[in-house]
Amino acid sequence: MTRGSPAAKTAAKTGSPWGSYWTGLWPDLRPDKLRFLLAIVCVPIISAMGAAQPALMKRVLDDHVVAGKAEGLWAAAGLYLAAVLGSFVIEGVYTIALSVAAERTIYRLRQRIVTHTLGLSQRFFERQPTGQVLTRATSDVDALSEALSQGSISILLDISNMLAVLIAMFYLDGHLTLALLALAPPLVAMIEFFRRRMRVLFAEVRDALAALNSFTAERLAGIEVLQLYRQEERTQARFRSLDAAHRDANVKNNFYDAALYALIDGISSMCVALMLYWGGRQLGVPGSDAVTVGLVVAFVDYIDRLFRPLREFSGKVTFLQRAGASLEKIYWLLGVTERITPGSVVLPDPTPGRLVLSGVRFAYRSEPGDESGKYDILKGIDLTVEPGEVVAVVGRTGSGKSTLVRLLARVHDGYRGSITVDGVELRDIAPTSVRKAIGSVRQEVQLFTDTLRFNLTLGEVVSEPRLADALRLTNADIIANRTPEGLEQPIRERGSNVSAGEGQILALARAMVRDPAIVILDEATASVDPLSERLLQEGIERVFARKTCLVIAHRLSTITHADRILVLDAGEVVELGTHAQLLAKGGAYAALYAEGFQDAAVAGRAPL
Numbered sequence: 001m002t003r004g005s006p007a008a009k010t011a012a013k014t015g016s017p018w019g020s021y022w023t024g025l026w027p028d029l030r031p032d033k034l035r036f037l038l039a040i041v042c043v044p045i046i047s048a049m050g051a052a053q054p055a056l057m058k059r060v061l062d063d064h065v066v067a068g069k070a071e072g073l074w075a076a077a078g079l080y081l082a083a084v085l086g087s088f089v090i091e092g093v094y095t096i097a098l099s100v101a102a103e104r105t106i107y108r109l110r111q112r113i114v115t116h117t118l119g120l121s122q123r124f125f126e127r128q129p130t131g132q133v134l135t136r137a138t139s140d141v142d143a144l145s146e147a148l149s150q151g152s153i154s155i156l157l158d159i160s161n162m163l164a165v166l167i168a169m170f171y172l173d174g175h176l177t178l179a180l181l182a183l184a185p186p187l188v189a190m191i192e193f194f195r196r197r198m199r200v201l202f203a204e205v206r207d208a209l210a211a212l213n214s215f216t217a218e219r220l221a222g223i224e225v226l227q228l229y230r231q232e233e234r235t236q237a238r239f240r241s242l243d244a245a246h247r248d249a250n251v252k253n254n255f256y257d258a259a260l261y262a263l264i265d266g267i268s269s270m271c272v273a274l275m276l277y278w279g280g281r282q283l284g285v286p287g288s289d290a291v292t293v294g295l296v297v298a299f300v301d302y303i304d305r306l307f308r309p310l311r312e313f314s315g316k317v318t319f320l321q322r323a324g325a326s327l328e329k330i331y332w333l334l335g336v337t338e339r340i341t342p343g344s345v346v347l348p349d350p351t352p353g354r355l356v357l358s359g360v361r362f363a364y365r366s367e368p369g370d371e372s373g374k375y376d377i378l379k380g381i382d383l384t385v386e387p388g389e390v391v392a393v394v395g396r397t398g399s400g401k402s403t404l405v406r407l408l409a410r411v412h413d414g415y416r417g418s419i420t421v422d423g424v425e426l427r428d429i430a431p432t433s434v435r436k437a438i439g440s441v442r443q444e445v446q447l448f449t450d451t452l453r454f455n456l457t458l459g460e461v462v463s464e465p466r467l468a469d470a471l472r473l474t475n476a477d478i479i480a481n482r483t484p485e486g487l488e489q490p491i492r493e494r495g496s497n498v499s500a501g502e503g504q505i506l507a508l509a510r511a512m513v514r515d516p517a518i519v520i521l522d523e524a525t526a527s528v529d530p531l532s533e534r535l536l537q538e539g540i541e542r543v544f545a546r547k548t549c550l551v552i553a554h555r556l557s558t559i560t561h562a563d564r565i566l567v568l569d570a571g572e573v574v575e576l577g578t579h580a581q582l583l584a585k586g587g588a589y590a591a592l593y594a595e596g597f598q599d600a601a602v603a604g605r606a607p608l
Contacts, residue, residue, distance in 0.1 A: 028108040035101035036153065042094035043157045044164075049087035051164035054301040055172065056080040062294035094157070102148035106141060109330075113137045116334055122411040123364070124338045129214035136333045139209060140326035147323030155316055158309030165306045172295060180271050180303070187267055187310070194260040201253040202325040208246040210329070215242055221494075268307035275299050340413045343428040347437050351422050353517030353548035355385040355408070359417035362407060377403045379571040380417070387517070390544045390561065392553035394592055395568035401552045404568070405520045408550065409440040421518070439516030445503035447495030452480060453487035456510050467513060473546075474539035476509035501532020508539055519543055521551040565589060 029036065056079050064073040114137060125133075169177040219226060219235055226235055275296065360381040378400050385391050393401050406412045408419065410426065419426040421437055429437070447455050456467065456476070467487075471477035479502050483489045495503050511519060521540065543549065544561060553559045560579050567575035567582070567589045574588050582589035 025105065025109070028105045028112065029101075031108070032101035032104050035097045035104075039094050039098040039101065039153050040156070042090050042097070043153070043160045045090050046087060046094060046157060047160040047164035049083050049090065050161055050305065051168040051302075052083045053080060053087070054298040054305070055168055056083060057301065058172070058292075058294035058298035060294075061297060062292045066293050098153055099149050102145060105148060106145040109144070110137060110141050113141065113330065113333065116336075119339045120336060121338050121340050121413055122406070124336060130217055132210045132214050133333065134217065135206075135210040135213050136329055139213075140206065140329050143206075143319075143322040143326040144330070146319045150316065150319050152320070155320070158312070158316070161309055162306055165302050169299065169302050169306075172298060176275070176299065180274065183267055183271065187264070190263055191260065191310075194256055198253060198256050199324055201249060201256065202322045203328070204249040205246070205253055205322075206325045206329060208242070208249045212239075212242045212246050215239065264307060264310045268303065268310070271303045271307065272300055275303060340410055340431065341427050343425075343430050343434075345424050345428045346430050346433045347422060347424060349436065350515075351437050351517045352387040353437070354387050354422050355383075355518055355548065355550070356420045357381050357383040357417070358419075360404075360407070360419060361416040362403060362412070362414065377571050378407075378415075381571075381573055383566060383573070383576075385518075385548055385550060387548050389563045390549040390551065391564050391566055392551050392559050392562035393566045393568060394553050394559065394589065396592070398570075399568040400571040401568055402522070403571075405440070405522060405550065405552060408518075409438060409520050410434050411440075436514060437516055438518045438520060439511035439514055440520045441504075441507050441511050441522065443522045445495065445500075445507045447491050447498060447503060447506065449493045450491060451487065452485075452489050452491055452506075455491050455506060456487070456513050458510070462513055466515065470509050470512035470515075473512055473542050474505055474509040475535040476505050476539075478535065479505060499532060501536055505532065505536050505539060508536070508543065512543065516547070518548045518550070521549060559593075567592070 056076065060073070060076045060080060063069065064076060117133060117137070166177065166181075169180075215238065219239075226232060360378055361376050362378040363376045381400075381404065383391070393404065395401050403412070407415050408426070410431070413427070415427075421429065421434075426434070448458075453467075456462075456470070468477070471480055479498075480487050480489075491498060498506065508521075521543075541561065551562065553562065553565070559565060562579070564576060565579060565582055566573060567587075569588055575582055575585065577585070583593060
């Protein structure tokens with residue numbers, strides 16, 4: 001639960017997560033409040049009809065069956081039948097209203113989690129394991145679904161049922177009821193002990209499950225590396241350790257759950273035995289009419305109705321404790337505020353594509369708002385890129401190249417200074433307009449398990465002429481035409497049926513489909529076959545001729561084709577000029593060229 005969130009504030013006041021439970025869920029509960037209200041209204045009716053049934057059975061037995069009096073028997077039996085049927089109908093209404101409201105609430109909560117998560121900055125996902133985020137939106141929400149449909153209001157029904165039963169028992173025989181209630185204090189103490197212990201255990205179960213999911217997702221994504229380096233046994237051993245932690249946490253939780261159920265069941269049986277003993281002694285006393293056959297039958301039925309909710313209480317405590325642990329994790333995710341600040345300005349379409357950076361500084365922080373002990377990765381970057389200009393960015397590892405292009409692509413936020421696109425501050429531009437004006441092609445290509453068309457358009461409606469133009473511009477039409485399916489050809493998981501070079505070509509085509517004014521390009525450096533490299537280079541050169549481009553340069557051909565070259569060192573611009581000017585200067589760029597780019601040109605490959 002994030003400090004400062006509404007759920008956290010409520011929990012701080014109450015000292016318990018249960019206050020925050022409903023407070024945090026209210027936005028999702030509110031649209032179905034009438035259904036929840038209907039379920040609550042049904043609660044006392046169900047309890048009254050249920051409590052009336054044993055009393056009506058007592059009347060049938062004592063007044064008619066035992067007494068041998070047939071007159072009025074059908075009327076008494078009819079009342080009992082009406083109570084049973086009425087209870088059945090009202091319970092049906094209650095169940096349908098509650099289940100529909102709970103499922104609709106969970107649907108909205110899951111949508112809220114996904115919407116919130118999609119709006120978080122890339123920096124959050126760089127720090128947070130994907131498996132843990134997945135757990136929040138799946139199993140944690142499922143635990144909450146169980147609590148809503150089988151815990152929350154149903155516990156209210158159980159309490160109402162027990163109160164109705166106790167009232168009926170006191171009405172029939174107060175002394176006998178008080179004798180049976182002597183077992184209540186130790187029972188309440190045991191339930192409270194188990195409730196507290198199970199809440200702790202469920203938090204352990206959720207943490208263990210999140211760690212297991214995170215590890216499994218990460219290792220499955222990198223299965224090829226694990227197999228190449230023969231890490232199967234080490235991975236298996238680590239998985240066994242995490243799985244054992246999850247197993248042990250569940251076993252301990254199940255032990256307490258089973259123990260609570262067994263204790264309640266045992267006390268219920270003791271009460272029935274006590275009732276039968278008491279009733280048997282009274283029935284054997286001549287002239288005593290304190291206890292009748294009907295009363296004994298009614299009390300046995302009442303004891304079952306009294307302890308049935310208590311027997312199920314352990315399971316409902318399980319749902320609620322699981323929900324409490326899950327809600328803390330969900331509220332933590334929903335309380336994360338690390339997101340890209342949305343602007344509102346919409347750039348004209350088309351926009352010229354003039355990019356200006358003035359005194360841009362940026363520092364990574366471990367948490368949002370953390371200003372202590374951090375250092376700047378970028379230290380006052382000044383750069384102007386005119387429409388149609390190609391600027392290459394070079395520098396040693398850690399110089400800030402990737403950070404710079406991530407800021408421009410708005411993958412990260414929180415920069416100081418000014419970045420403007422055609423005179424408008426980048427942080428003030430609406431996200432959709434940013435994505436339209438600035439296209440980004442990264443080294444790490446992400447392809448989805450879908451068709452080639454989807455991987456190019458990502459589900460957006462794109463005209464066929466624009467799509468065809470982007471394919472021709474980047475040479476992606478060669479990939480599209482290699483099979484009879486064309487753009488409908490399937491792309492397997494993680495693009496396993498596409499080479500690294502083809503993936504780069506498709507990534508370039510994906511950016512060009514949106515026809516951006518500015519293209520930010522992080523070129524591929526390795527694992528590109530010669531044919532794909534040639535096609536990719538041809539496509540890049542065509543893009544250079546059309547667009548304003550900022551490129552992290554790895555190839556000599558890219559550098560020599562650039563209008564200007566920006567040299568970064570430790571987050572600062574140390575040189576800026578053309579290839580010839582910088583070589584003649586004999587400074588940082590000349591050293592980089594001599595060490596890497598020149599050797600790469602001779603070897604016919606990109607520098608590492």
